[in-house]
Amino acid sequence: METGRNVDRLFKRKRWLLTLTYASVMGCTLGLVGYAFDRIVTNLSYRSVEKEIASLASNIHDNVEYKLATPGKIPADLYARIPELCPIYLNCQTQWQQQHRHTLVNIDRHYASFIDTWGKTRATLGIHPNVPKPSLSSLENSRWDHFHDRMGKGYQQLTLEIHTPDNQVWGYLQVGRDLTDIHEYLNNIHLFLTIGIIASEFIVVVVSWYLAGLAMRPLSQSYQQMQKFTADAAHELRTPLATLQVIIENGRAEYQHLAPELTSWLDQIERQNIRISSLVNDLLFLSSLDRPDNKPNLEPCCLTEIVLDLVEEFAIPATAKSIDICSDLDLDAQIWIDGNSEQLYRMGANLVDNAIKYTPAGGKVAISLTQNLNDISLQVKDNGIGISDANKVLIFNRFHRIESKSSPPQHSTGLGLAIVKSIVDVHGGQLTVWSQVDKGSIFTVKFISSLKIN
Template identity: 40%
Template sequence: MNEQTLFRQTRWRLASWYAGVMGIILAVSGLGVYEAIDHAHRTAADRELQAIAGRLHDNIEPTLQQPGEIPASAQRFLPDPCNSPSQCTETVRAAEHAPGEMFQGNYYIRLLDPSQDLVALAGLKPPGLISSSSASEWQFLKDRDKTRYRQVTLPLQNPNEQLWGYLQVGSSLKDSDRYLSSVRLALFAGLPLALGFVGVAGWWLAGRAMRPIRQSYQQMQQFTADAAHELRTPIAAAQATVESVLDLPQLSEAEARETLQTLDRQNQRLSQLIQDLLLLTRLDRQIQLKQNDACCLQDLVSDIAEELAALALSKKIQLLTDVQVDQPLWVNGDEAQLYRLVFNLVINAIQYTPEGGKVTLALDQQDQQAVIQVQDTGVGIVPEYQAKIFDRFYRVDSDRNRQTGGSGLGLAIASAISQTHGGKISVQSQPGQGSTFILSLPIGSVRQPTPTL
């Protein structure tokens, strides 16, 4: 499976999982919203129905005498009463008394005797509303047109505390059901649309999330290929040397020494390359520095200039130092790593500066940053290569680096060390006019070491 197919399939899987999870969340959220709306409507309708039924119960119960008989004083609370549904018209007329006005519209009243036979029906006349028992206080009923009703049943007693019958008050849920139906339609129609947007967003987010992974994967592939090439070169050279010696019928002492020296050089090169790779691996893990570790940059600059003076002299190059800070400048960090960072920059400048040139190692302070500049008068770097010179195993001039023994890891190590110490390294260069590497490090709030007595 090639790289493009692998990442495309992974992106599809991420987008699908994201859309699936979001779909479940949206479905559960929509169901919760619908249940909340339905519960709110039911609660409001039940409270209103209970209030009306309670008021009617309190008005009618004191007027009742004989079970199954409705006195005239009680009928005034019932709008347009009738003794059976067949005798009632479906047209609801307005009542003259205020107590009955509340039952106009979506409410009906049923009065039942103790045997639960209908005594009177008032208010709304639902067509074909099924009869109900008084076993449950709250019930849902349906009429012939499948319209739902909510009904509450209350017992009625006469002054002798005998059971007179039952009062049933119900209200139509037509408007509420119509509203809930529109809510369901909106949720069912909105869910696929939302999933479509989520799918597009998931595809885009998956691409954004996988971009650094893909870059890391490509860098790892490139790094693996470069490392294998670099490791193969000294091993192949050593193998060729050994094979050439084995083909000789006799081996003199001078030839044996020369062979061993060649093998030693290749072994040192291989050992140095492995050490550089291990160092980069440790730096990639962002190893935390000890807060008490401190490095004086004046001493570091002086030591590097002293160590590389002989190399610069042998190449007929002037190595100058320019320290513009009077007070000792301390930074937090590993002194050995910082030493290697600046050492790599200076030796790189020396190697790429022709005879008669000049390399300047400068130290300055800008605000809370310590600035080290390594300036040379060498061949310079073209602009399109300046962003790549800190990549591992990258060479602007491979043949020249081969002659100097470089592996293409010096600037990569310098960049990694600067990042580990919270610093930044950059380059300014023009072809034929030399280069200037600028290293900025945060000044540390450290105490100078106390000399021991």
Template identity: 35%
Template structure:
């Protein structure tokens, strides 16, 4: 069920990501397509405007009568063809025919570009043509529009500019129409369309594959968190079930007895009380962890003297250490008391968990030392022991909830596996850090760093 939900969510994320990226790339491709069209058209139109304006200015100054060509036409356009002489409008002049006309003003444009030039009268009737003539252009073209896009019989497009010509006495002579083939532009656009038509689907497929991979990476922390939550629920259920099962078994045993001696009844009540105390501690630890995680724990932050806290804990755990035939000592490597802002009860819980663990896992005849010192604005507390140590591959897991390096021994001593998890949560709540250094068979050192406060000890009562 979990894997099915994971794959479904991953596929949904990949689909939406690929869809959004496909839409963005389509819009970008369309924008690029439009920009290329406009840029190319602007370039063509500027060139066309320059040619048309040059011819217009040269020819218009010599015109005398409307609709009649002057010698300047032949001079400027050596290959001009008079419509009255039966020149076909479909004629296309070859480069060989233009080779002898090097003196023409726009001869170089004839060779390198597909230009045509037409002269029409005020009614739109064709007077003369020059340049490369397209096949079957409309015989009568509107002259009222300066810019037009026209097509020949083969659907080739041309951009055309029309300008009026006037005689010397300011009469309307007719119009000059200069057009340029858009075949090169259309070929480029066709190639671009092909690239977009093939490239976009391929890119979307690649994006989809990448999305699936990235969605998997993005969901790994979620999957890990989900598995940790499942593991936590399982471990918590197990820890709660153990004392409950013991209590239930004890009660059933008592109910099966017809007569219960007073001393035996007391022993049974003591056993039930012990299991109940274990339940209460476990629930309290879970509740504290939850509140620390959610930062909903109401705490009173006050300056706490670490020197006093450590001395109190050494005195408290001395009896436990003596019972285990261990030496518990402290070493303060600073001349002034060290204060941190925090909750005294939580700090006591932090240090007591670490000291209790050190005593628990140190064999008879060993040593447990608590060191307090100052380093770069932090108070550093080191709990050293000569215990059994922790394997390197387990040192990153010991702060996980319900994790036990030696589960059998921990269960026999009543440990729930929450002590180090609580210690880490308390340290993080106090904006500090905790780490472990350990070697198997040689012992472990837990190092706690807490930010110091500059409050003098004389300004506050004893913690």
């Protein structure tokens, strides 16, 4: 389980996760709406251009078709009727670029070309784009065309077939439009949408962070209330449990000679009282570690001495189970860190106690302590029943106990490894476990050599 600091970080990560979820959903929604709006505006713009070109092409077609009596030839009176119509052998475009006057077409944006059935241009209107001449097959098969000239300028073009009065094919009429102003308009729309979406997404992130905080507030309050209830309940239980222990001792001293059978009853009551007292003490200890303002009293701690004390303390219970307990230490090079000696001793004691509990008779428990350039490693190794993969992710949860058919039931509160994990977290360390069923386990705690806790 997480300590107080880690729980705060957990709530912050969850708040960021909710914020990113809200922002992502809204960002995708805004993006889809912006994309749909952009597509609609683009389609409407190009449809408007197509209608404009079609209307101009129809106007030119209606004005000249009845005059074109011979296929591929433009009569002289048509040039008089349409002064801006320029034969292909004359350079009219330079003149039109210099003179802006009212013509049949807007020469700044539109153009028209008369092409005979052999694909040769006979006359033009307006400033024609600088593109290769179309092939005859493209004229016969094309109606609408979108292309760019050599300068990268975009055009939309319509090709119509022209007939003589006696219904012969005279040639083709191409009417097109420069799309520069349309592209500028669409680019402005794109820029507006991009800026709008980015600004909206920023607002969404801010609002999402606020809403995520509101959503997490009841969970945070519930967690704090649960912590407070656990601490208060454990604290209130200490007094009646201590009183019960006094009653047990007085009863054993005063009434044992009157009723010898009371001895076994009092022993059972005392064992259960000790278990409950141990559970209460563990809960109070965990509650103290969970407090956000919890700061362990730092002092230079000699881990070498702590390991030696652990071996000495657990030698008797290990011997009672015929378990060999040993340590791998370099007594000439003592290892020190900044930490809380009581908490570090309790961490080691819980690891060693678990190793002895879950190691069958004839087994071995080894404690090693090594120091590298950057870290200090404490290992507790046993050849006991091991831990399954399913239990590896659960063993550090509070009140979780491993049940195995190969070992007798253990009188455990299920808080030992949770306390170990909390102490390691408070000291900025890292706790890992390797284990295989029926082969044993290795618990490794790593601390930074120059540990400084704020």
